[in-house]
Amino acid sequence: xxxxxxxxxxxxxxxxxxxxxxxxxxxxxxxxxxxxxxxxxxxxxxxxxxxxxxxxxxxxxxxxxxxxxxxxxxxxxxxxxxxxxxxxxxxxxxxxxxxxxxxxxxxxxxxxxxxxxxxxxxxxxxxxxxxxxxxxxxxxxxxxxxxxxxxxxxxxxxxxxxxxxxxxxxxxxxxxxxxxxxxxxxxxxxxxxxxxxxxxxxxxxxxxxxxxxxxxxxxxxxxxxxxxxxxxxxxxxxxxxxxxxxxxxxxxxxxxxxxxxxxxxxxxxxxxxxxxxxxxxxxxxxxxxxxxxxxxxxxxxxxxxxxxxxxxxxxxxxxxxxxxxxxxxxxxxxxxxxxxxxxxxxxxxxxxxxxxxxxxxxxxxxxxxxxxxxxxxxxxxxxxxxxxxx
Amino acid sequence: xxxxxxxxxxxxxxxxxxxxxxxxxxxxxxxxxxxxxxxxxxxxxxxxxxxxxxxxxxxxxxxxxxxxxxxxxxxxxxxxxxxxxxxxxxxxxxxxxxxxxxxxxxxxxxxxxxxxxxxxxxxxxxxxxxxxxxxxxxxxxxxxxxxxxxxx
Numbered sequence: 358x359x360x361x362x363x364x365x366x367x368x369x370x371x372x373x374x375x376x377x378x379x380x381x382x383x384x385x386x387x388x389x390x391x392x393x394x395x396x397x398x399x400x401x402x403x404x405x406x407x408x409x410x411x412x413x414x415x416x417x418x419x420x421x422x423x424x425x426x427x428x429x430x431x432x433x434x435x436x437x438x439x440x441x442x443x444x445x446x447x448x449x450x451x452x453x454x455x456x457x458x459x460x461x462x463x464x465x466x467x468x469x470x471x472x473x474x475x476x477x478x479x480x481x482x483x484x485x486x487x488x489x490x491x492x493x494x495x496x497x498x499x500x501x502x503x504x505x506x507x508x509x510x511x512x513x514x515x516x517x518x519x520x521x522x523x524x525x526x527x528x529x530x531x532x533x534x535x536x537x538x539x540x541x542x543x544x545x546x547x548x549x550x551x552x553x554x555x556x557x558x559x560x561x562x563x564x565x566x567x568x569x570x571x572x573x574x575x576x577x578x579x580x581x582x583x584x585x586x587x588x589x590x591x592x593x594x595x596x597x598x599x600x601x602x603x604x605x606x607x608x609x610x611x612x613x614x615x616x617x618x619x620x621x622x623x624x625x626x627x628x629x630x631x632x633x634x635x636x637x638x639x640x641x642x643x644x645x646x647x648x649x650x651x652x653x654x655x656x657x658x659x660x661x662x663x664x665x666x667x668x669x670x671x672x673x674x675x676x677x678x679x680x681x682x683x684x685x686x687x688x689x690x691x692x693x694x695x696x697x698x699x700x701x702x703x704x705x706x707x708x709x710x711x712x713x714x715x716x717x718x719x720x721x722x723x724x725x726x727x728x729x730x731x732x733x734x735x736x737x738x739x740x741x742x743x744x745x746x747x
Numbered sequence: 748x749x750x751x752x753x754x755x756x757x758x759x760x761x762x763x764x765x766x767x768x769x770x771x772x773x774x775x776x777x778x779x780x781x782x783x784x785x786x787x788x789x790x791x792x793x794x795x796x797x798x799x800x801x802x803x804x805x806x807x808x809x810x811x812x813x814x815x816x817x818x819x820x821x822x823x824x825x826x827x828x829x830x831x832x833x834x835x836x837x838x839x840x841x842x843x844x845x846x847x848x849x850x851x852x853x854x855x856x857x858x859x860x861x862x863x864x865x866x867x868x869x870x871x872x873x874x875x876x877x878x879x880x881x882x883x884x885x886x887x888x889x890x891x892x893x894x895x896x897x898x899x
Binding site for chain 2 (some may be wrong): 397403568570571690694696703707717746
């Protein structure tokens with residue numbers, strides 16, 4: 358077909374199925390996608406540049422707004438990078454609680470992915486079910502630290518505060534019921550003939566292409582590459598928990614679905630293990646140059662007051678140097694490259710956002726396929742424009 | 748993780764002592780600074796040498812150091828899936844000539860990272876298949892992540 362017979366279709370930036378403000382310029386030959394070009398940047402807020410004007414602690418709420426569907430993951434990645442720069446070790450209770458929070462965030466992120474992905478393809482009921490569970494996770498975050506979504510619970514050196522007992526109790530109840538809930542979602546989708554027709558063999562990404570394109574996370578694992586940063590470079594005590602890596606074979610939309618479902622089950626396992634052996638102790642490193650001294654000491658102890666004042670007015674200064682730390686966020690390799698000039702504010706923060714890189718693989722997955730498959734493919738990548746555009 | 752030190756030796760073996768301008772180790776991470784004219788060769792070596800096998804490019808970004816003669820740094824973060832090894836490679840560029848070869852032939856994922864570095868810092872990647880702004884509007888003027896670009 359001659360090029361002049363191609364139709365150019367503009368999808369977005371305002372569109373219910375693009376999962377955010379994403380614009381796609383699609384060149385169609387009939388119903389087949391000949392070329393697809395993503396156009397991003399509609400949610401660009403220059404977060405990286407903003408970080409240069411704030412102290413390290415002040416950057417933490419900014420990180421919430423990157424992948425805003427998994428805020429605690431972003432918090433964790435950032436504080437781990439700063440802690441590496443500082444060279445501090447975190448107390449065990451804080452590490453375990455971080456794992457609990459990170460895995461709960463993974464469950465929460467995958468729930469919204471499943472709900473919206475299924476809804477896009479037409480299985481609208483699933484959305485109502487997964488959001489019911491997501492509300493439960495929001496309530497848990499609210500109980501732990503007072504915010505449902507953009508929690509900013511992590512701090513450099515540990516956590517903002519300890520969790521109330523009520524949180525641990527409600528978390529156990531949630532986990533006890535959650536495996537049954539995943540079974541419920543599976544009865545709706547996994548062997549559903551319509552779901553299989555719309556997802557099997559669709560949007561295939563080979564392992565070789567995935568690696569070349571920098572794809573990471575569930576998308577990479579669905580293509581058969583078993584890379585999970587929690588296993589290869591364990592952080593925050595992940596090496597003390599036993600869990601499996603979900604792997605796919607074909608790298609299609611269906612495999613990505615199965616991989617994320619399995620990850621939700623594995624996350625439940627990890628949290629249960631962490632709850633079993635949750636150690637007692639402090640939730641932040643005992644260094645008043647980095648972490649606020651306990652509030653009760655401030656009226657009585659001059660030194661604590663001075664440390665508190667210095668931390669608020671100036672902030673701590675990591676040594677000059679640079680660090681790159683990446684974690685296994687729900688969407689893939691989330692990396693923070695922080696350059697310090699020895700001052701209280703970071704010189705440069707670069708966020709390696711998994712969705713930014715994963716979206717680059719969209720043309721590989723969608724070109725040559727029908728326009729009707731496009732929505733399924735985009736949904737299966739699991740993108741968040743907050744971290745793509747930053 | 749011992750592979751990254753091996754990388755330094757292999758680069759010197761293949762391209763000579765002068766190909767590496769400096770190396771640094773901090774908090775267990777190794778950084779190698781190479782010259783602009785060698786970056787494409789070094790990239791090829793790091794990618795294709797089976798002992799090194801840095802098949803995964805995690806990130807490319809720019810850093811602006813306005814005080815320096817070589818104002819811009821282009822920072823590559825590499826990872827080898829097989830050897831579970833990370834390496835940071837840098838190229839430093841002068842303000843009056845912020846250009847260097849694109850590595851999209853070696854790692855296709857470099858495409859969008861290089862576009863972002865171009866968009867935000869004005870660093871030009873020669874040989875890039877589609878070098879245009881990615882996050883800012885097409886008609887935007889200026890390079891926002893440079894230190895002299897005002898925050899407001």
